[in-house]
Amino acid sequence: xxxxxxxxxxxxxxxxxxxxxxxxxxxxxxxxxxxxxxxxxxxxxxxxxxxxxxxxxxxxxxxxxxxxxxxxxxxxxxxxxxxxxxxxxxxxxxxxxxxxxxxxxxxxxxxxxxxxxxxxxxxxxxxxxxxxxxxxxxxxxxxxxxxxxxxxxxxxxxxxxxxxxxxxxxxxxxxxxxxxxxxxxxxxxxxxxxxxxxxxxxxxxxxxxxxxxxxxxxxxxxxxxxxxxxxxxxxxxxxxxxxxxxxxxxxxxxxxxxxxxxxxxxxxxxxxx
Numbered sequence: 001x002x003x004x005x006x007x008x009x010x011x012x013x014x015x016x017x018x019x020x021x022x023x024x025x026x027x028x029x030x031x032x033x034x035x036x037x038x039x040x041x042x043x044x045x046x047x048x049x050x051x052x053x054x055x056x057x058x059x060x061x062x063x064x065x066x067x068x069x070x071x072x073x074x075x076x077x078x079x080x081x082x083x084x085x086x087x088x089x090x091x092x093x094x095x096x097x098x099x100x101x102x103x104x105x106x107x108x109x110x111x112x113x114x115x116x117x118x119x120x121x122x123x124x125x126x127x128x129x130x131x132x133x134x135x136x137x138x139x140x141x142x143x144x145x146x147x148x149x150x151x152x153x154x155x156x157x158x159x160x161x162x163x164x165x166x167x168x169x170x171x172x173x174x175x176x177x178x179x180x181x182x183x184x185x186x187x188x189x190x191x192x193x194x195x196x197x198x199x200x201x202x203x204x205x206x207x208x209x210x211x212x213x214x215x216x217x218x219x220x221x222x223x224x225x226x227x228x229x230x231x232x233x234x235x236x237x238x239x240x241x242x243x244x245x246x247x248x249x250x251x252x253x254x255x256x257x258x259x260x261x262x263x264x265x266x267x268x269x270x271x272x273x
Contacts, residue, residue, distance in 0.1 A: 006056075006063045006100065007070060010079060016264035017113075019070065020082040021063075023096045026053035027084045029117065031153040032225065033182060033206065035216050036083045053090050060099035064107035076109040077265040087118025098124050105130035111265040113138055115179065117156055119165040125172045136175045138202070138263070139166050143184035144193055151229055152184065166197040177262070182206050182217075183243055185234045191246035200255050201247055202262025205240040 010017040027036070030051065070076045080086060086097040104112060105127055112131065114121070117140040121128075128135055141162045143149065149156060169176045178198035182205045194201055206217035217223075226235040240258070247256045 005066060006058065006060075007066050007078070010082075013260055014079050014082055014263070016260065017077045017079045018074075019076065019078045019109075021078050021080040021100065021112075022056070022082060022084050023086055023100055024053050024055055024081075024084040024088065024090060028053045028088045028090065029085055029153065029156045031156060033152065033217060033220060033222050035220075053084070053088060055090065055094045055096050060096060060103050063100055063103040067104065067107040067109055071107075071109070078104075078109050078112040079263070080112055080114050082115075085116050085118055086114065087116040087120040089118075091118070091120055098127060101127045101131070108134050110134065111136075113263065113265065115263075116140070117162060119157055119161040122165050122168045122172075125169065125174060128169075128174045129172065133175060136177060136200075137169055138177045138179045139169075139198075140179045140181060141166070141194065142180060142182060143186045144190040145184070145186055148184045148186075152225065163193060163197050170197065170199065176200070177202060179262070180204070180243070183240050185231055186243070191243065191250060195247060195250040200257070200262075201251065202257045202259070203240055203244050203247070204259045204262070205237060206235070207237045208240070208259040 006021055006023075007019040008021070010020050014020060027034070028051075030048070067076060080100075091097050101114075101124060108131055112135050114128075114135060115138045121137060121139070128137065139162050141159055142153075144159055146158060146160075149159060166176055166178055176198060177200035178194050180194065180201060180203045183203055206222055207214040223232075223235050226232055244256055244258060
């Protein structure tokens, strides 16, 4: 039986990358706005998205060989992960993400963005430091209002734990960014909280970042969800513009990015700062 491949060619919103890497199938966080809900992996499973997850089969060590082959063809940039969270609860037992990062450290790609909302990422500081400036850990923090988390992403970790993870990673010398994606209703203190823990921020919303100009988010019922919460006026692209302006009052202009620009790898991954 042939070894399953870990790397998949990147497309669409992630076309700035050469590959994606997803250690799990499914995701226990089950966020209401997640675009994966509209993909075949979720639609044809027969179980509600967010109620199942399983590790991909295969030896994580083979990732190093895949990376070596890919690098012979040119620069390799990896988005880790695109349709699951690499630090969902299952990772505490499986340690699959950690093993894949270790394989990457043995055969580093030019750049890897590690995208998560799981504070468990701090467990792997030792491996992340081996990757040096070839990695950026992007931690999703959509708001500072925990009532929004409970309403829209009840299985996801509390925001305070994610902010603490960002702070710990930064103090450990691991390159980081906060992903305010999608921006949810927040308090007046949110921009200052983000600026205090993240050297770099990407902000996204339902209109720019769902891969279909907002249509996918509409089909997921997000406009109706906001209306039921009495927050219809928050479902507007102007909210992102206002929040970006708040951040830019507190951070260098080039530290605040919007949508795909902020998730993309450096334009020249060989010359990262």
